[in-house]
Amino acid sequence: MQHALSGVRICDFTGQLAGAGATKWLSAFGAEVIRIEDPVRQGRWDILRGMEPFKEGQRGLDYGGGFNNHNTDKLGITLNVRTERGKELLTELIKISDVVSENFAAGVLEKWGFGYSQLKAIKEDIIYVSNCGFGHQGPYSQYKTWGPIVQAVSGLTYTSALPDQEPAGWGYSYMDHSGGYYMAMAIMLALLHKQNTGEGQWVDLACTDAALTLNGPALLDHSINGTPTPPSGSVNSNRSQYLNMAPHGIYRCSGDDNWIALSIRNQQEWSALAQYINASWTRDFDNEDYRLKHQDALDTQINQWTCNFDKSSLSDALQKLPVPASPVLKPQERIDIVPDTEVFGLWPTVEHSAMGDVRVDGLPVHLSETDWQMQRGAPCLGEHNHDVLSRLLGLNDDEIETLAAEGVI
Amino acid sequence: MSALRGLRVIELADEKIAFAGKLMGDMGADVILIEPEAGDPSRHYPPFLDNKSGENRSLHFWHYNTSKRGITLDLEAREGQTRFIQLIKGADILLESQPTQRLQQLGLDYETLAQLNPRLIHIAVTPYGRDNPKSDLPVTDLTLMAAGGPPWSCGYDDHDLPPVRGWGNQAFHTACHFAFMSALTALLFRNSSGKGQFIDVSMTAALNVTTESASYAWLVNGSTVLRQTGRHAATVPTGETQMQCADGRYVNTGVPPRFPAEFAKLLNWLRQLDLESALPEAVFLEMGAQWEGPFDLSLIGSDDTITAIFSAGREALKLIATSVDAQAFFIGCQDAGLAVGPINSPTEAFEDPHFKARGFHVQVPHEDSGRTYTYPGAPYQLPASPWRISRRAPKLGEHTQEVLAELS
Known part of the structure; x- marks a missing residue:
């Protein structure tokens, strides 16, 4: 070489x-x-x-x-x-x-x-x-x-x-x-x-x-539109910053300090997720605007659902739907257990x-x-x-x- | 003369790599953004000009596509493929983030393109690398970050709260940094050898090696860092470094005083604010100020005097923080030689006089609307080969005729 x-x-x-x-x-x-x-x-x-x-x-x-x-x-x-x-x-x-x-x-x-x-x-x-x-x-x-x-x-x-x-x-x-x-x-x-x-x-x-330079769109929104950054205490950076995506967050899974990240980008992905969850509460959130306006309630429901599952098996299942999902990997997991980096x-x-x-x-x-x-x-x-x-x-x-x-x- | 002047980059539009194309274009490369006839979806990403969606109003697209020309090509059609190949023959770099098999299925894989142009540098940016089938699963910035490691280290002392992913498309940015560094490395090699090459960039691998000690603590001795509020994740809990000032804004108190001169300046500031009597430990600041020679930092925690002096330093900072506003705390501490910083919002940072004085506010004319807008400026200043936004982001297909005419 x-x-x-x-x-x-x-x-x-x-x-x-x-x-x-x-x-x-x-x-x-x-x-x-x-x-x-x-x-x-x-x-x-x-x-x-x-x-x-x-x-x-x-x-x-x-x-x-x-x-x-x-x-x-x-x-x-x-x-x-x-x-x-x-x-x-x-x-x-x-x-x-x-x-x-x-x-x-x-x-x-x-x-x-x-x-x-x-x-x-x-x-x-x-x-x-x-x-x-x-x-x-x-x-x-x-x-x-x-x-x-x-x-x-x-x-x-x-x-x-x-x-x-x-x-x-x-x-x-x-x-x-x-x-x-x-x-x-x-x-x-x-x-x-x-x-x-x-x-x-x-x-x-x-x-x-x-x-x-790593906050470009926010700076343009400010310099061109005069939009201020959200006040301190109102930022939820696990949610989507600009694009309409809900649910979009990091949710609890079973075990000690285990979490899964999940992003739903559109109605098709929501339908796939809702069908997989297979619970009546998902019907309340079938409308995208409603999901976006009621993200706190939606996140509560998603958390109650994810917390029963192992983060890796759940992530594998969601990726097959397919919707974007990943466990929050711990150092040992991403270095020595999940084979991708090795x-x-x-x-x-x-x-x-x-x-x-x-x-x-x-x-x-x-x-x-x-x-x-x-x-x-x-x-x-x-x-x-x-x-x-x-x-x-x-x-x-x-x-x-x-x-x-x-x-x- | 810009460092990349005379180089042509072909970028297959995708939100994940747009920033890498911008880094190249702003350094002088002729970046040609290829979109399908329907346009790249990121043309419709918020925020929007005047908060109204519509054609050519996405500030996201404006930001990530400066200094590029835009053409449309249907890569599924024979005519589009022919034109793509014509473009590749005269190109220096191909930048793409396509599904791992797509270019091969179209007969446009690196082996084919390199036969036509052996000097081509082909950069493929994918979630897990080109040989990993997982790269074709859907991802967002959030899920890439979770897989790559950063959120594990970010969040709060209270572990009932979830790990936190920072805003700003930083997973994309980190991969794009590596794509650009790879491009420059390959260009330097090509200048001496005449040879192009294929570059495989893994987005999650990029994040894996951008987590500081989270990775190397595990690699070196199998220890695991745990997240803490506003400061480095660590294998053992460390002292708080974030405080709220009198105006409600937060500051990062950075490295507390360690040298006699720093204790002296801190004590002096405390006196100016008339706060010495409010700090019972002030006597230890005095001792710190008069200490002969450097402190043996390894004795913090075991030597009573040294421990008391360092603790007094932290207490003095806390007391001052509650008495002055965040900007005053920043200026006062820095004038005393202490590395502290206010926790600015991006807006506050942008409006800070320091960045204005460094020329960070850059005017970009949008001749189509007759207006000029202020953009964020250069990440680095190379006076002999300057960074420059050479043009606003292209409209869909704006340069198709112009670029095709150049080919013929």
């Missing part, structure tokens, strides 16, 4: 998920991603480095389960860019890189002496992609974020809720994932532009901008130098000519210092030992 991105070298300061998630994609397609970490703080800027989950109780800065998940197949070096020698080595590395990527707070790289104008002076056609919550321009550019803050500010938290409750939001950093996707897109778009024109550029990516090859096992074999998130795509590969786990701190400094920068063993002794690496 050929690699789509072989020959692309990334000088990578990213971390956590919003940044590391982006370069994970690139390394899976064969780019050489060189992750640079601070030896003084032992790479702790990326809090995932030493954070749970741990495999078999192995704890420490080389054992973070999330860190391993997000940094597969990357090379890892340490470099103290506060030192003159550290700056020189970084300069040499930038000279042979296509991309410099980072997701620090705005201005950090510039403070180190590696803002875009300096990067450009080192390498005229360098691509610099910065990714921070509010971007490098605008009134909030100095403000700090992480995924949940991006989601809160951009409207995504607000629009995930049940009525008469505070917002439920997203129980994970949806915008660290998606911010990473936009960062990967930005890097590849800039690489394409460079192939076309020879030009580099600085991409100022703000996760909050990207997040706002069949797709979604959970590759990588070999980590300290943790051993670990399964990680693969990629949800297959490319017929240049598919992705994941083999190596995340780098331990400074694991590839020798490889990168000798192979790419031409240093000999003595010089590398001196750098270590002087605290440069």
Whole structure:
């Protein structure tokens, strides 16, 4: 199998998920991603480095389960860019890189002496992609974020809720994932532009901008029609946002914390469902307008019906009608019990130098000519210092030992 | 020059992939949306212009189909197939979300098309991947999300309440992100090799790897995260991070103070608001402000002083939140170096001066009605190859003649 991105070298300061998630994609397609970490703080800027989950109780800065998940197949070096020698080595590395990527707070790289104008002076056609919550321009550019803050500010938290409750939001950093996707897109778009024109550029990516684009129809409804978002406390995001669909929700099934999602899109699907339920109360809801106006009563009836059934058998039966339905799958179910993800090859096992074999998130795509590969786990701190400094920068063993002794690496 | 200028994308209309076509079109690709004569159903999705349904009034369709030209073709008829093949010969990307067997039945599968155009990048987006028969079962954004994992992690501390699916077609969006990333990857490869390829995108797989620790906690050590109100699902319960401010709006309190300078700024703000006397724990804020060196965070919970200092930080935030409105809480905390955020509605977010200053409000002329409307702007800013809405969404068949003329 050929690699789509072989020959692309990334000088990578990213971390956590919003940044590391982006370069994970690139390394899976064969780019050489060189992750640079601070030896003084032992790479702790990326809090995932030493954070749970741990495999078999192995704890420490080389054992973070999330860190391993997000940094597969990357090379890892340490470099103290506060030192003159550290700056020189970084300069040499930038000279042979296509991309410099980072997701620090705005201005950090510039403070180190590696803002875009300096990067450009080192390498005229360098691509610099910065990714921070509010971007490098605008009134909030100095403000700090992480995924949940991006989601809160951009409207995504607000629009995930049940009525008469505070917002439920997203129980994970949806915008660290998606911010990473936009960062990967930005890097590849800039690489394409460079192939076309020879030009580099600085991409100022703000996760909050990207997040706002994910509520497009609601924003147009506001800007064109003046329609406000429903008041807090009235949002029921398990219901259909705009299209007329009822029932449309997540309903209780038998067992502990088991649920089924069900959407009825039209009269034909309702008739099929009603016939399957085979109870007299369904006749009250035969009219679509009535169903839409009385969704609370309808949901109560549906819940009383679904709660007697196993979520998987009920979902299978409903899909045969056919109407759109799915159990709300738990992690174990979607990873190890329902075969779809395994069949797709979604959970590759990588070999980590300290943790051993670990399964990680693969990629949800297959490319017929240049598919992705994941083999190596995340780098331990400074694991590839020798490889990168000798192979790419031409240093000999003595010089590398001196750098270590002087605290440069 | 836009990054994708000069590239032609053929998109077989389907609500699940419209966003991927938009991502390509807004970066400069010539996206040709192919619809059946009856039009794609999403042309009639609410919300509508002036809340009235009718032709060319769907704001859903407007949003997801910017920067595209629109033609109608009957792929079931020989003439339509011939024209489709003519289009494919000059195309760079085919983007589709058809039933898994349909293109093959029409004699328009990748093997056939690649013979005619070896540089073609064919992207198929399906619920479970092209080789899984389940991909042909009916789905909605909600049922895809349930199958893919996100709702398991979203909801409330009270597990009598159901898991929650967030609004906004995010299952479609997530799959479209991966479709676009795959397209760019294949384009970079094609530039060096001259070869196209077939790309199989699974929508539920895309969601499965977009759930953060829900997946990798299970993969690493077999633990299961549980949903919590307004914060990360976790294997063990964590402290609340959502509070209601004096104006009734909510805020996410993010990461509480951890550094002496943050305790100092928080204490100072408390004094400015004349609230120090209302917080018995204020003395611990003072200790936090004067702490020498960094805190050993691992001692929270075991060392009494450090525990009291960190608890005082949270209490101070709670007290301030109940005294000021959400926007003031956001500005005050951020000025103290704390990553917090107001829980804006999409509307509030759109009207925030920060996004206006970044140029997020984009004017799109609708020359057919003589009006110009404000659209949401760029997800990223590439100054040398800018994002741009090059045209409003097409009317049904608006460019059929124009595109067919280009073929001949």
